[in-house]
Amino acid sequence: xxxxxxxxxxxxILASASPRRRELLGQLGIAFEVITADIDEHDAQSAPHLTPxxxxxxxxxxxxxxxxxxxxxxWVLGADTVVARDGHLLGKPSxxxxxxxFLRLLSGHVHEVTTGCVxxxxxxxxxxxxxxxxxxxxxxxxxxxxxxLAAVNVLDKAGAYxxxxxxxxxxxxxxGSRANVIGLPVELLEKVLLRHGLL
Numbered sequence: 001x002x003x004x005x006x007x008x009x010x011x012x013i014l015a016s017a018s019p020r021r022r023e024l025l026g027q028l029g030i031a032f033e034v035i036t037a038d039i040d041e042h043d044a045q046s047a048p049h050l051t052p053x054x055x056x057x058x059x060x061x062x063x064x065x066x067x068x069x070x071x072x073x074x075w076v077l078g079a080d081t082v083v084a085r086d087g088h089l090l091g092k093p094s095x096x097x098x099x100x101x102f103l104r105l106l107s108g109h110v111h112e113v114t115t116g117c118v119x120x121x122x123x124x125x126x127x128x129x130x131x132x133x134x135x136x137x138x139x140x141x142x143x144x145x146x147x148x149l150a151a152v153n154v155l156d157k158a159g160a161y162x163x164x165x166x167x168x169x170x171x172x173x174x175x176g177s178r179a180n181v182i183g184l185p186v187e188l189l190e191k192v193l194l195r196h197g198l199l
Contacts, residue, residue, distance in 0.1 A: 011030075011031065011075055011198060012030060012032040012033075012074075012076075012077060013034070013067055013068075013071055013074050013075065013077065014032050014033070015035060015063045015064050015066070015067040015076055015078040016034070016077075017036045018079075018183055020162075021079055021183045021184045022034060024182060024184040028199060037066035037067050037070070039066050041059045042055055042058055042059055042062075053116070053130055053132070055080075055116075056080045056082040056114045056116030057116035057118070057128050058116070059080035059082075059116065060079050060080040060115075060117055061118045061128060062078075063078035063079070063118075064078025064126070065118075065120065065126075068124070072122075075119065075120070077118070079115055079117045079118075079183065080116050081114070081115045081158050082115075082158060083158045083159030085105060085106060085109055085111035086111075090105065090106070090111075090159045092155065092157060093154060096149055096154075098160070099149055099154045100149060100160075102159055102161075103148065103149075103170070104140070106140075106159065107137055107140040108137060108138070108140070109137055110134055110137075112133070112135075113133045113135055113180060113181045114130055114131070114132045115131055115183060115185050116128070116129075117129050117131075117185065117189060119193075121196070127192065129188065131176070131177055131180045131185030132180075133174055133177050133181050134174070134176055135173075135175075136171070136172040137171060137172060138169075138170055138171065147169070148161070148169055148170055151165075162182070163178060163182050
């Protein structure tokens with residue numbers, strides 16, 4: 001069942017409950033409303049045949065299509081972010097113990113953050129695109145991991161971390177879009193929205 005979290009109708013629907021994506025999209029100055037749909041997202045267990053890029057794009061399409069089906073003649077944007085190290089997917093941790101395991105896996109290594117996006121037009125045509133950023137983690141001590149997990153709610157975050165929340169404690173550098181790591185590749189998205197006359 002779709003959930004509408006805005007009263008006034010605007011040209012664009014964001015098919016995501018993520019407050020981070022709402023904030024990033026808002027930075028572009030476009031009017032939008034949020035309508036989410038409860039769907040079963042694919043992960044490494046349910047779709048082991050998909051690469052990280054394919055998984056992000058597939059989940060973004062599933063989210064956008066579910067909302068577009070209930071809101072014909074509207075523009076709908078869906079997005080999904082995937083964290084992977086050496087092709088090994090790190091989703092949202094199910095516990096703090098698993099979150100600590102994820103951070104230990106990322107410690108001292110470079111990993112990729114992929115956000116897949118889908119923009120569905122009023123005529124049902126869908127444009128699918130994605131962005132990849134490479135994130136280098138500092139070498140993390142056990143105390144740093146405990147401190148980070150105590151300071152940040154990581155259970156709703158792929159990879160068990162957030163660039164925008166004490167990211168300097170754990171991240172050495174980002175190659176590519178920082179916004180993409182947070183959850184939405186605003187630089188690429190801005191070009192797509194401009195091309196369709198939405199900005």
